[in-house]
Amino acid sequence: MKQLVILTTAVALSTVSYAQAQTELQTQPNAANPPVPAVDQPRIPVPLLSEQPSRYHQSSLSIEAGWGAPYGWGISYAYLLMPNLDLNAGLGIGVGGKIGVGARYFLRPQAELSPYFGVNLARTGRIDNAEVTLDQEQAIYSMAPSGVLHLRGGLRWQPGRLGLLGTLGYGARFTGDPITYQNGYTNPSQRLRDLVDVISPGGVEISLGLIINLGQPQW
Helix, strand or coil: CHHHHHHHHHHHHHHHHHHHHHHHHHHCCCCCCCCCCCCCCCCCCCCCHHHCCCCCEEEEEEEEEEECCCCCEEEEEEEEEECCEEEEEEEEEECEEEEEEEEEEECCCCCCEEEEEEEEEEEECCEEEEEEEECCEEEEEEECCEEEEEEEEEEEECCCCEEEEEEEEEEEECCCCCEEECCCCCCCCHHHHHHHHHHCCCEEEEEEEEEEEEEEECC
16 A cells, blocks of 8 residues: 555656656747748838829810910910920900910929919910990990900819819009090099009909810820
8 A cells, every 4th residue: 555655656746857857848948940030021111202203294285264364265275395494375254265375383283282483474465346234324435455464363173184273463564555436425423443453454363264184194
């Protein structure tokens, strides 16, 4: 009986020693398979807005409408000399036919929405024997061809091939007063003169244009 107790005790001690040895082996690093260090994923740098390509194609066509616009209700063609500078020419109708040239400078051509500043020179055509009536007062006048310098500013929104151009500006007439009242109507009231002046070339511009990018982008 005593020998059985001794044998059982020896087996139990052997089992405990073996379990402790296995635990120590599991907690020690394996020299044959060292831990793999974590590798940081490379960060892809985001280009600055100024480094992104322009949204404007080298050529574009515009359909424009509004009050006091250099091309009136008309069309224009623009060609980019640089990513943010274009030259444009157009024609249309307003109070008489209109034709002219201009330039626009865009501040952020890489963005969907860009402010711009522009200047245009436009010529309006002749009108003969136009009739105007105000509060039962009537007058007949003619309008000679005029030259107008337009100073403009606004926003261009270009999400894709089609875009919009909203403009505010002012046209300064540099060829003098083009209005001549006809015989019998040479002394209209000041209110009627003011009305004729409002619809004559020059003054405030509020216009909107649809811009169509042509061809492929160049920048």
